[in-house]
Structure formats: structure tokens, C-alpha cells
Amino acid sequence: MLTCSVCINNEKTSKIKIVNGKPICKECIVYLSHKPDKSKIQAELEELMKDVDKAIVAFSGGKDSTVALYLAKEVYKVPELEAVMIDHGFMAGEAIENAKRIAEYLNVQFTILRYDYSDIFREAFLKAQSPCRRCSKRTMEKLRRYALKKGVKYIITGHELPFGHHPYRLMSGGIIQIRLLSLMSESERFEILEKLPFEFPNLAGYTTNCLILGPALERYYEKHSFSFEHRRIAALVRYGLLDRKKALEKVKKPEIPEEIKRTVYERLNLEELL
Ligand SMILES: [Zn+2]
Structure with a gap:
């Protein structure tokens, strides 16, 4: 089976072509002809963050949202922050502990909103599908409604950029999602986690x-x-x-x-x- 020479896609996960004697997937062909400009994206983020005086951080207690909360508080110094965890009913206890500890350490208000997403998870298991897209869509919608209710315009998330060329997304009702980790590497994230009381759950x-x-x-x-x-x-x-x-x-x-x-x-x- 052919594996892309740039990423790790193979014939099961993408379409592979041979270009200049090397296997390459269709996503990498597009990427190589329209490479995102990291400094431009970074500049766009900096510009956007200047206006943010009040934000909700989508805080799952996982490592990426922990990094996002740290950046919002310590690097961009957003004056008013609330870390909101949407518990879909199956959050690991360790994640809830991590979330409480980190929010307290960074001195950010922490809120847990509890829901039951069993319908999504049951269906995913029965059909052997991924539950992630539906789960994340529902969570973003719950956060959007919460932000509207609280009169907050920005929702900061720990998503990475690769699926769009802008570090933000306009949601309905005038809410703006900011992907604060846009193009940040895994090692950069780990450097930040080391400064925080984050414990890796097993x-x-x-x-x-x-x-x-x-x-x-x-x-x-x-x-x-x-x-x-x-x-x-x-x-x-x-x-x-x-x-x-x-x-x-x-x-x-x-x-x-x-x-x-x-x-x-x-x-x-x-x-x-x-
Ligand atoms: Zn590839």
C-alpha cells in the first residue's frame, strides 16, 4: 500500500498519486501549492486579540484547551475570562480535576455545564462511526448560546488551524470563535504545559x-x-x-x-x- 511521502495518508485514507517518482496524497498536493503563511496567520491573531476584552474559553480540561486558556490569560492578557467546560457525561474525572486546578492556578473563573450526549455516543458505537464531529458541533452550539446569554462576543478554543486558512470563524448571533492554537506545534504546546500544574491522565x-x-x-x-x-x-x-x-x-x-x-x-x- 502506498503512503504519502509528506504526511501519513495512505490509500485507505486518501487518494495517492505519484509525482516526480514519489507518492503524495491529494491533500498534500493542494497544501504544497497553497501553503498557509504562518506569520500572516499569527499577525491576524494578534490583531484580532487586541479587541478581545471579554471571552469565554472552551475548556475541556484537555491539553489543548489548557494551552489556549494559558495563552488567553498570560500572553494576550484578556481582562475578563471565563473557562467553561461542557461535560457531555463522559469526561474523565482526571480532566475535571485538571481543569479545576489549572483554572485556580491561572485565577480564571471556572464553570461546568453538564449535559447528556448518550444519544450521539450510542449511535456512533452502534454504527462504528466517529462521534467526534457531532459531539464537537453540539458543544460549540451550547457554548455559543451560553456566550449570547452572558453577552460575550468571543469564544476561544484550542482547535488547530489545518482546516481553514483563518484563525477565527464567525458564528450566528455575532459570536466569533477564535482558534488560538493556530499552527502551534505539539512541542510548543508541551513547553507551555510544563509550566502548569497539568497532570497527564492515563x-x-x-x-x-x-x-x-x-x-x-x-x-x-x-x-x-x-x-x-x-x-x-x-x-x-x-x-x-x-x-x-x-x-x-x-x-x-x-x-x-x-x-x-x-x-x-x-x-x-x-x-x-x-
Ligand atoms: Zn499527504
Whole structure:
């Protein structure tokens, strides 16, 4: 099977062509002809952040949103911040502890809003699909409504850029999502985490906050024999944000601790799938 010589896409995850004797995926062909300008994106972020006097940070207690909260508070010095965790019902206890500890350390108000996303997760397990897109869409909508209610215009998130060429997105009702980690590499993120009281939880599937991800990746892998995160992780390699070796580790079939798996399936009433 051919693997892209730039990222880690292969024939299962993308269309591979041979260009100048080397295999290359269709996303990398587009990327190489329209490379994003990192300094331009950074300048755009700086400009945008100058106007931000009040913001909500989408704070899952995971490593990326922790970095985003740190940047908002310590680098951009946003005067009024609220870190909001949307608990979809399956947040790891360690993530909630991390979130409380970090918010307290950075002296930022911390709010948890609790919901039940079992409908999304059950369906994803039954169909062996990824739950992430629907989960994240619902979470952004809940945050948008919360921001509107609180009269806050900006929502800062720990998303990375690779899927758009601007570090912000206009949402309905005049709310603006700011992707504060745009084009920040994994090693830059780790440098920031080291300064903070962040403890890495022992969860499967490289997640630092969600109990669903590992078992969902496993189930998908068993049906499709590749990871539903493969293309997202390939994009990080393409953009030079993650090295190839680490990326290949992350797209392997995850090893799920038995008790996490059992808890998730039982709570979703899906024991018959075990
Ligand atoms: Zn590629």
C-alpha cells in the first residue's frame, strides 16, 4: 500500500498519486501549492486579540484547551475570562480535576455545564462511526448560546488551524470563535504545559479528557482497520506540527483499559457489543 511521502495518508485514507517518482496524497498536493503563511496567520491573531476584552474559553480540561486558556490569560492578557467546560457525561474525572486546578492556578473563573450526549455516543458505537464531529458541533452550539446569554462576543478554543486558512470563524448571533492554537506545534504546546500544574491522565487513544474516544476508536478500527483520526493527524504532519513517528503511533489501534471500556459500554446500555 502506498503512503504519502509528506504526511501519513495512505490509500485507505486518501487518494495517492505519484509525482516526480514519489507518492503524495491529494491533500498534500493542494497544501504544497497553497501553503498557509504562518506569520500572516499569527499577525491576524494578534490583531484580532487586541479587541478581545471579554471571552469565554472552551475548556475541556484537555491539553489543548489548557494551552489556549494559558495563552488567553498570560500572553494576550484578556481582562475578563471565563473557562467553561461542557461535560457531555463522559469526561474523565482526571480532566475535571485538571481543569479545576489549572483554572485556580491561572485565577480564571471556572464553570461546568453538564449535559447528556448518550444519544450521539450510542449511535456512533452502534454504527462504528466517529462521534467526534457531532459531539464537537453540539458543544460549540451550547457554548455559543451560553456566550449570547452572558453577552460575550468571543469564544476561544484550542482547535488547530489545518482546516481553514483563518484563525477565527464567525458564528450566528455575532459570536466569533477564535482558534488560538493556530499552527502551534505539539512541542510548543508541551513547553507551555510544563509550566502548569497539568497532570497527564492515563487514558487510551492519546486523549487527555474524554472517556468515549478510546473505545470509539477501537470499535471503528475493528470495522475499518484504520483510525477515524488518521486524516486529522495526517494534517498535523503535513503542517509540520507533529513528527511522523509520533503520528504513526497515534493512528495505531488503541489499547483500552478494560475498566474504561466496560464503564462506557455499560453506561450506554451497549453491553451486547462487548
Ligand atoms: Zn499527504
